[in-house]
Amino acid sequence: MHVANDIASLRQAIQSFRLAGDRIAFVPTMGNLHEGHLTLVREARRHADRVVVSIFVNPLQFDRAEDLATYPRTLEADCQLLQGEGVDLVFTPSPEIMYPKGLAAQTFVEVPGLSDLLEGALRPGHFRGVATVVTKLFNLVQPDVACFGQKDYQQLAMLRQMVADLALPIELIGVPTVRAADGLALSSRNNRLTPTEREVAPTLAKVMGWIASQIEQGERDWTALQQQASLQLTAAGFKPDAIDLVDATSLQAPGEQSQSLVILLAAYLGTVRLIDNQVVNLRP
Numbered sequence: 460m461h462v463a464n465d466i467a468s469l470r471q472a473i474q475s476f477r478l479a480g481d482r483i484a485f486v487p488t489m490g491n492l493h494e495g496h497l498t499l500v501r502e503a504r505r506h507a508d509r510v511v512v513s514i515f516v517n518p519l520q521f522d523r524a525e526d527l528a529t530y531p532r533t534l535e536a537d538c539q540l541l542q543g544e545g546v547d548l549v550f551t552p553s554p555e556i557m558y559p560k561g562l563a564a565q566t567f568v569e570v571p572g573l574s575d576l577l578e579g580a581l582r583p584g585h586f587r588g589v590a591t592v593v594t595k596l597f598n599l600v601q602p603d604v605a606c607f608g609q610k611d612y613q614q615l616a617m618l619r620q621m622v623a624d625l626a627l628p629i630e631l632i633g634v635p636t637v638r639a640a641d642g643l644a645l646s647s648r649n650n651r652l653t654p655t656e657r658e659v660a661p662t663l664a665k666v667m668g669w670i671a672s673q674i675e676q677g678e679r680d681w682t683a684l685q686q687q688a689s690l691q692l693t694a695a696g697f698k699p700d701a702i703d704l705v706d707a708t709s710l711q712a713p714g715e716q717s718q719s720l721v722i723l724l725a726a727y728l729g730t731v732r733l734i735d736n737q738v739v740n741l742r743p
């Protein structure tokens with residue numbers, strides 16, 4: 460496995476794959492890898508001859524300085540895991556390599572609509588930061604396919620729009636959320652939960668399952684569902700940040716035409732913000 464931490468050595472490795480006629484699959488990450496990331500890597504392997512992973516904690520997408528400062532960084536262990544998965548190339552740039560003129564002077568990519576609502580409204584600048592770094596990483600790696608987790612539902616929806624709008628010749632593959640045995644969606648931020656918080660954390664997925672079952676049984680009063688879910692989360696010790704029930708495609712309020720709805724949850728447990736989502740069919 461080759462590890463590149465600058466652009467010249469990354470491009471050289473990519474060029475050698477291309478000269479050999481290999482298909483390239485790409486998995487962008489922020490590191491602190493877990494089974495969710497490794498599932499993306501295995502999916503990537505099914506689509507290409509070469510698998511490239513990036514590990515970059517992207518300062519441009521953090522709206523809270525404390526979140527960036529405490530984001531877990533475990534590069535050595537990450538590289539060992541990726542080596543075990545047979546990854547061909549890991550790109551681990553520093554912020555100075557990615558943004559040599561600083562964050563304020565960086566050209567950015569903005570996807571209108573999808574990136575401003577919901578999570579985008581709560582985390583100003585977040586999706587612009589994601590769109591910018593993913594575009595830059597795509598230009599560097601030039602993959603045929605790229606894998607992203609469905610856990611970050613709005614991120615994947617926005618990136619699909621970006622790829623379509625900019626006619627990028629890259630196929631995006633969404634990978635279902637990998638969960639712990641108790642239902643908690645795996646996330647690097649789970650490591651920051653105290654043991655007691657970790658015991659409470661699966662309640663987020665349980666409340667989501669409760670909302671889904673209510674909808675499947677015919678409940679259509681979205682506001683009542685939101686209010687009851689908020690009460691359940693608060694009673695368990697969460698501070699709910701967002702409980703949204705929206706059309707799974709447009710991410711707008713569900714209408715007569717909506718085929719399916721997505722439940723998007725975000726809630727604080729202590730200082731850790733957890734997210735989860737579930738798609739529910741509205742038609743029999």
Ligand SMILES: Nc1ncnc2c1ncn2[C@@H]1O[C@H](COP(=O)(O)OP(=O)(O)OP(=O)(O)O)[C@@H](O)[C@H]1O
Pocket residue numbers: 487488489490495496498499606607608609610611634635636637638644645646647648649
């Ligand atoms: N549990 C999971 N199942 C499937 N994919 C996942 C899971 N967790 C993260 N991913 C995906 O892995 C990629 C890299 O995500 P990232 O490095 O931010 O990990 P993370 O665990 O989501 O971290 P964070 O704590 O920041 O949410 C993204 O495409 C993300 O959607």
Ligand SMILES: CC(C)(CO)[C@@H](O)C(=O)[O-]
Pocket residue numbers: 487488489515517520589592593611614
């Ligand atoms: C796609 C990504 C690696 C861009 O920094 C990040 O948003 C993530 O880990 O989901």
Ligand code: BAL
Pocket residue numbers: 520611
């Ligand atoms: N996995 C999404 C990246 C973020 O929350 O910043």
